Amino acid sequence: MLTRTDIRIELSEVERCVLEHRARAHCVAHRDVVRATVILLLAEGLTVSAVGREVRMQRRIVRKWAERF
Numbered sequence: 001m002l003t004r005t006d007i008r009i010e011l012s013e014v015e016r017c018v019l020e021h022r023a024r025a026h027c028v029a030h031r032d033v034v035r036a037t038v039i040l041l042l043a044e045g046l047t048v049s050a051v052g053r054e055v056r057m058q059r060r061i062v063r064k065w066a067e068r069f
Helices: 013-024 030-043 048-055 057-068
Strands: none
Touching: 013 030, 013 048, 030 048, 030 057
C-alpha cells in the first residue's frame, strides 16, 4: 500500500522551467542537480520514499529539501 506524504509542492511555470534547466545542467554542482530533481519529482506527486529510491537519498534528506523549498 502506498502512503501519501503530507508534502505538497506546486510549482509555477517559471519555477518548473528553472528547476528543469538546473536538473539537466552539466556545469552545475551535482548536489544542485539532485536537489532540483527531488523537487521536480515531489511536484509530480511521487512519495518521499519513491523519490529517495530514485535519487538514492535517504527519506529524511528528501523531506528536508522539500521543506526548505
